[in-house]
Amino acid sequence: MKRARARRLERADKRHVWHPFTQMRDWERERAVIIERAKGNYLYDTDGYRYLDGVSSLWCNVHGHRVPELDRAVRRQLDRVAHSTFLGLSNVPAVELAERLARIAPRGLTRVFYADSGSAAVEIALKMAYQACQLRGLRDKKTFLRLTDAYHGDTIGSVSVGGIELFHEIFHPLLFKTYAVKGPYRYRDTYRGPESGYAEHCAMRVERILRRHHRKIAALVVEPLVQGAAGMLTHPRGYLRRLRQLTRKYGVYLIADEVATGFGRTGKMFACEREGVRPDFLCLAKGLTGGYLPLSATLTTEEVYRTFLGEYGEFKAFFHGHTYTANPLACAAALASLDVFERRGVIRGLDAKIGVLKAGLRTLAGLDHVGDTRQVGLMAGVELVRDKRTREPYPLTEKRGARVCLAARRQGVMLRPLGNVVVLLPPLSITAPELRRLLSVVERCIHEVTGER
Numbered sequence: 001m002k003r004a005r006a007r008r009l010e011r012a013d014k015r016h017v018w019h020p021f022t023q024m025r026d027w028e029r030e031r032a033v034i035i036e037r038a039k040g041n042y043l044y045d046t047d048g049y050r051y052l053d054g055v056s057s058l059w060c061n062v063h064g065h066r067v068p069e070l071d072r073a074v075r076r077q078l079d080r081v082a083h084s085t086f087l088g089l090s091n092v093p094a095v096e097l098a099e100r101l102a103r104i105a106p107r108g109l110t111r112v113f114y115a116d117s118g119s120a121a122v123e124i125a126l127k128m129a130y131q132a133c134q135l136r137g138l139r140d141k142k143t144f145l146r147l148t149d150a151y152h153g154d155t156i157g158s159v160s161v162g163g164i165e166l167f168h169e170i171f172h173p174l175l176f177k178t179y180a181v182k183g184p185y186r187y188r189d190t191y192r193g194p195e196s197g198y199a200e201h202c203a204m205r206v207e208r209i210l211r212r213h214h215r216k217i218a219a220l221v222v223e224p225l226v227q228g229a230a231g232m233l234t235h236p237r238g239y240l241r242r243l244r245q246l247t248r249k250y251g252v253y254l255i256a257d258e259v260a261t262g263f264g265r266t267g268k269m270f271a272c273e274r275e276g277v278r279p280d281f282l283c284l285a286k287g288l289t290g291g292y293l294p295l296s297a298t299l300t301t302e303e304v305y306r307t308f309l310g311e312y313g314e315f316k317a318f319f320h321g322h323t324y325t326a327n328p329l330a331c332a333a334a335l336a337s338l339d340v341f342e343r344r345g346v347i348r349g350l351d352a353k354i355g356v357l358k359a360g361l362r363t364l365a366g367l368d369h370v371g372d373t374r375q376v377g378l379m380a381g382v383e384l385v386r387d388k389r390t391r392e393p394y395p396l397t398e399k400r401g402a403r404v405c406l407a408a409r410r411q412g413v414m415l416r417p418l419g420n421v422v423v424l425l426p427p428l429s430i431t432a433p434e435l436r437r438l439l440s441v442v443e444r445c446i447h448e449v450t451g452e453r
């Protein structure tokens with residue numbers, strides 16, 4: 001793009017656009033990167049600079065950009081219909097996708113309810129779980145159990161079951177009441193017992209609350225295996241399975257928010273598979289369309305579904321729906337993405353890349369100001385600390401994470417941090433050499449930003 005046009009766009013952005021999770025005063029001062037196109041695992045800005053997409057365009061890209069199969073599928077669907085409503089009507093790719101999702105999801109999750117974001121997928125699971133309890137005559141089940149540091153989206157319902165103080169504190173008066181239980185965070189936990197007992201220790205905290213309050217709790221909401229937005233807080237092995245056992249025991253639904261972990265991210269198609277867990281609700285979004293278009297799905301069981309059946313006049317229907325529910329273009333992209341998973345054997349190919357990431361993290365763990373490194377599959381967090389021995393964090397105002405990412409950008413790697421945690425979350429299509437480069441750039445940039453005394 002011509003330089004003059006690029007600068008004009010930047011000025012217009014700063015005059016008219018309001019960016020999410022962004023201090024716009026900083027934004028107005030800094031050089032804005034405007035993406036013009038992308039190819040494979042790289043983004044290109046309006047000045048022609050190329051960046052490795054190190055966080056998968058915020059955790060949603062799966063097979064890279066401009067994947068021929070996905071491009072073709074969206075174009076073909078455009079030749080048929082871009083959108084028609086799903087309220088009282090159906091459409092071809094949405095039906096095919098529902099069938100497909102039911103086949104690959106944990107067994108028993110046979111019903112698919114579409115929306116257009118991860119937040120909406122969680123809202124829908126909450127409302128369904130609540131209404132199912134009401135319809136079953138469990139009138140006191142009006143609230144939810146959540147984990148501290150959870151993140152389930154930014155709408156008021158999904159914020160109510162979230163626990164990231166920095167994002168959520170100001171909205172506190174608007175939220176509905178929930179029960180909270182301390183989630184696993186091994187690095188900053190007061191637990192001093194043997195490593196092998198940590199999962200059970202964390203599960204006991206959950207059981208204490210369920211034992212006392214299960215009559216009031218419709219569902220437990222959890223991000224399986226790893227709490228992403230909290231800074232990639234990984235859960236000890238066996239924890240998810242224990243949550244499933246406990247929710248069964250106390251008659252509480254389990255909502256698995258796989259918005260971040262779904263579609264290969266953890267090395268399996270779904271994180272729940274890693275512990276043989278079938279939740280009552282499975283929330284999917286981000287990677288569902290390969291990162292192409294906004295679409296989400298909330299899957300549930302026949303048992304839950306049947307609770308809502310009745311005569312019209314009983315008004316048991318699920319009163320929820322969005323204008324763009326089950327958008328055909330998005331569903332076509334999702335179908336094509338699932339085809340790519342199968343045809344290219346994407347899941348099988350992940351183990352080697354996960355190994356490269358693991359080795360790289362081991363190197364990063366040796367740096368003076370890296371307190372902890374955490375990984376599940378191709379999701380990783382590197383926690384920067386001021387003092388490695390005492391684990392004292394850097395003050396957030398020093399913006400160490402953001403500074404590492406800014407330094408990486410100058411080296412042609414696009415990242416976005418979570419406070420003091422540098423996040424590595426490349427597309428599943430990243431190659432081993434690209435991954436090694438990503439790791440070495442991050443190492444250099446952490447060194448640069450934390451090197452001074």
Ligand SMILES: *Cc1c(COP(=O)(O)O)cnc(C)c1O
Binds near residue numbers: 151152228
């Ligand atoms: C990103 C995310 C969400 C919210 O999804 P949006 O599409 O941004 O609304 C919900 N849950 C988890 C675990 C996420 O990572």
